[in-house]
Amino acid sequence: MKPAAGKRKIQKILLDWFDRDQRDMPWRNSRDPYPIWVSEIMLQQTQVKTVIPFFERWMKSFPTLQKLACSREETVLKHWEGLGYYSRARNLHRAAKVVVKEHKAKVPDSYDTLIKLPGIGRYTAGAILSIAFDQPVPVLDGNVKRVLSRLFVMQGNGVPAAHENRLWEVSAQLVPGKRPGDFNQAMMELGATVCLPKKPLCLVCPLHKRCEAQQQGVVDQFPAPQARARTQKIEVSAAVITRGGKVYxxxxxxxxxxxxxxxxxxxxRKPDETEEACLKREIKEELGVPITISKKLMTLKHSYTQFRVTLHVFWCPWKSGRIRATQCEQWKWVKYEDLKQFTFPAANAKIVKSLMSNGGKF
Ligand code: SF4
Incomplete structure (x- = not known):
């Protein structure tokens, strides 16, 4: 099927379905571009139900772009803690400053201006322009890619960039002049709730009579499985260095x-090192002091996109020496109960949780 052929029918079916079945989300009650922008950034790599409490807390603390722009980065990152991919928060913060300074605190409504802001790519620009400004600009995220690939039996033929360009073209052909934002959200919603990666719910899909892959019985072939990048495994040793009631x-x-x-x-850890030898070497290199390891506290596993970390955590009561930490921005001795004021990567946050629950009693 050529997208243009059944375009109006597809638009109507999807908009009717969206009016009937869309999920309730806090950012859907507004056409204000700022909350829409925040939600779109948070939703990259993260599911709706995870995002909602983060979004609500963010909007309470940073209700306007001005408030966000003048907040400290540390505060902004703290609000992102638990969402991961912190560059998203940092870019949002930087972009807010640019909008306040160069655009009188108004989110730009032109594609060429929006795309220049930190953290805004083609997808986010399309989402903001269509949802907040009613402009017929396409979007293409993982969900939309899957829906379009199946709807029009579009395969990559081994050239991902060319395939992606074709999908953008199709998405642009489909987006209507009226209610473009609702249509784009409907496509994303269909991919998230009905046209699922595995076991799509074709029987209840509003597009099942128009879907080429469904008609041909080849849904499971779309999109073609991609070669998975191998996840790297990393072994890390970390020190909980304590002095009095404080931790480094x-x-x-x-x-x-x-x-x-x-x-x-x-x-x-290097291939020929023990966990303890690795820790002693790292602390000597990073802090310029020798340490004594008292005992192992825990082993944690955490997965990031490209690698899986096994973290071996040791308790190292402070001995003596003068810290010369040269490979960090700054360092501090902090009371256990004050650790929650700082933002830690996910694996380190697990150590913090444990320290705060037992008050540093090992
Ligand atoms: S019919 Fe099935 S494969 Fe086609 S769009 Fe609907 S859910 Fe996806």
Missing amino acids: IQQRLHGGLMGGLWEFPGGK
């Missing part, structure tokens, strides 16, 4: 992976 933490360098977040010192 340091802030990761800005600009690097998870930059600006706080962590317990440590690092990657």
Whole structure:
């Protein structure tokens, strides 16, 4: 089927279905571009039900772009803690400053201007322009890709970039002049709730009579499975260094992976090292002091997109020496109960939770 052929019918079916069956989401009650923008950034890589409480807390603390722009990065990152992919929060913060400074605190309604803001790509620009400004601009996220691939039996033929371009073209052909934002949201909603990656609910799908893959009985072939990138496994040793009722933490360098977040010192184990030898070497390199390991506290596993970390955590009561931490932004001795004021990457946050629950009694 050529997209243009059944275009109006598809638009009507999807909009009727969306009016009837759309899920309730806090950002859907408004056409204000700022909350729509925030929700779209949070929804990248994260499911709706996870995002809702983060979104509500964010809007309470940063109800306007001005308020966000003048907030400290540490505060902004703290509101993102638990969502992961912190560059999204950092970019949103930077973009808010640009909008306040250069656009009188009004979210731009032109594609060319929006796309220049930090963290806004083709998808986010399309979502903001169509939902907040009623402009017929397409979107293409993972859900829309899957729906379109099945609806029009579109395969990649081994050239992902060309396939993606064709999908953008089809999405642009389909988006209507009237209610473009609702139509785009309907496509995304259909992919998230009906046209699922595995076991799509074709029997209850409003488009099942128009869907080529369904008609041909080849739904499970779309989209074609992609070669999965191999996940790297990393072994890390980390130190909980304590002195009196306080614990040592340091802030990761800005600009690097998870930059600006706080962590317990440590690092990657070399192939020929024990966990303890790795920790002693890392602390000597990072802090410039030797440490004594008292005991192992825990082993944690955490998965990131590209790698899986096994974190071996040791208790190291402070001995002596002068800390010269050169590979971090700053470092501090912090009371256990104050740890919650700092933002940690997910794996380190598990250590914090444990320390706060037992008050540092090992
Ligand atoms: S009929 Fe099935 S495969 Fe086709 S769009 Fe609907 S859910 Fe997806």
